[in-house]
Amino acid sequence: MVKHAILSASSAERWSKCTPSALLNQQAADIPSPYAQEGTDAHLLCSYLLEREYGIETRDPTENLTYYNQEMQECAEIYLQTVNEIMADVKKVCPDPVIFVEQKVDFSKWVPGGFGTADCILLADGITHVCDYKHGAGVFVDATANIQMKCYALGVISMFGDIYDFDEICMHIIQPRKENISSWSIKVSELLTWADDYLSPRAQLAIKGEGEFVAGSHCHFCKVKATCRKRAEANLELAKLDFKLPAILSDSEISVVLEKVDNLVSWANDVKDYALTEALKGKKFEGFKVVEGRSNRKFTDVTAVADIVTSAGYDPYKKEVYGISAMETMLGKKKFVELLGNYVVKPQGKPVLVSITDKRPEFNSAAEEFKEKLEEK
Numbered sequence: 001m002v003k004h005a006i007l008s009a010s011s012a013e014r015w016s017k018c019t020p021s022a023l024l025n026q027q028a029a030d031i032p033s034p035y036a037q038e039g040t041d042a043h044l045l046c047s048y049l050l051e052r053e054y055g056i057e058t059r060d061p062t063e064n065l066t067y068y069n070q071e072m073q074e075c076a077e078i079y080l081q082t083v084n085e086i087m088a089d090v091k092k093v094c095p096d097p098v099i100f101v102e103q104k105v106d107f108s109k110w111v112p113g114g115f116g117t118a119d120c121i122l123l124a125d126g127i128t129h130v131c132d133y134k135h136g137a138g139v140f141v142d143a144t145a146n147i148q149m150k151c152y153a154l155g156v157i158s159m160f161g162d163i164y165d166f167d168e169i170c171m172h173i174i175q176p177r178k179e180n181i182s183s184w185s186i187k188v189s190e191l192l193t194w195a196d197d198y199l200s201p202r203a204q205l206a207i208k209g210e211g212e213f214v215a216g217s218h219c220h221f222c223k224v225k226a227t228c229r230k231r232a233e234a235n236l237e238l239a240k241l242d243f244k245l246p247a248i249l250s251d252s253e254i255s256v257v258l259e260k261v262d263n264l265v266s267w268a269n270d271v272k273d274y275a276l277t278e279a280l281k282g283k284k285f286e287g288f289k290v291v292e293g294r295s296n297r298k299f300t301d302v303t304a305v306a307d308i309v310t311s312a313g314y315d316p317y318k319k320e321v322y323g324i325s326a327m328e329t330m331l332g333k334k335k336f337v338e339l340l341g342n343y344v345v346k347p348q349g350k351p352v353l354v355s356i357t358d359k360r361p362e363f364n365s366a367a368e369e370f371k372e373k374l375e376e377k
């Protein structure tokens with residue numbers, strides 16, 4: 001069984017912001033998730049590719065991976081390629097960097113019992129690099145001031161700071177399913193000051209279960225997120241927003257609602273999921289009952305159906321061209337581009353309203369583009 005630190009690097013964003021959540025999460029039961037196993041599989045594949053590339057003894061894990069598929073293979077290759085590119089840059093200034101794959105790092109100097117596993121460390125004089133692979137396709141993970149990455153970096157300083165002469169650490173998040181490769185650097189001296197002034201005092205509160213509950217986006221990975229009173233209060237605050245007359249909300253009031261609505265929806269869904277799970281175990285929620293959802297008719301035996309319809313003189317099959325992903329899997333990426341590259345377009349995505357901090361460029365509607373072209377003439 002994998003041992004998890006109470007104050008782990010991967011949960012540092014949560015416990016450093018909401019210190020009492022550390023002990024609450026330690027006591028709460030694990031919520032099994034297929035995404036967690038998928039992530040573990042992807043990490044095994046990533047480390048295998050990296051170890052093979054750099055001559056480290058390894059074993060191909062593919063046949064034992066539950067969720068292995070073509071997409072996972074491609075994502076792992078993007079990870080490998082990114083690490084190779086970073087390594088090539090490092091070699092321009094340091095001739096003998098050392099690579100560590102899936103390296104356990106200890107940052108207990110600042111955080112009681114603090115350890116974690118860094119996916120890849122490129123140890124070099126001058127700037128050392130820490131890379132983290134994310135398989136998730138949901139939440140976009142930014143490397144900028146990322147607390148998990150800073151914990152890994154502290155572990156690297158603890159282990160190797162005396163042997164290697166680096167004064168800066170660059171952290172990279174590689175999240176291929178979000179088309180996200182994000183990097184951020186910090187001076188070692190600055191990181192150590194942050195660890196002493198912020199991380200260490202927060203960890204001392206967290207390990208004792210002290211401090212204030214603070215709700216925010218870090219609640220997303222909290223085991224008590226569905227039943228946490230603080231999170232409920234924070235979200236229900238929206239209903240109490242003190243909007244003034246007139247009857248119609250102004251644009252600035254709509255902006256206030258938009259700022260909060262994603263967290264509100266995610267909290268409401270967490271509460272609904274939790275209540276359904278508990279109700280299925282037999283718990284009663286006053287005024288609610290579990291009913292059967294809608295379902296569609298389906299054949300019990302598709303082969304028998306095809307045989308019967310064929311015998312009756314009909315063709316039970318429809319012929320269809322494969323979709324893009326299936327075709328790419330069948331032909332392989334290179335052949336796919338060679339044969340069909342000219343027949344693939346990426347239509348403009350549906351507009352979505354997001355926070356101004358989102359890294360994507362602003363949407364340009366067809367009407368807007370037409371107007372710009374006219375103005376250019």
Ligand code: SF4
Pocket residue numbers: 014018020021024213214215216218219222223224225226228229230231
């Ligand atoms: S749900 Fe949020 S506020 Fe509640 S304990 Fe977890 S991190 Fe803290």
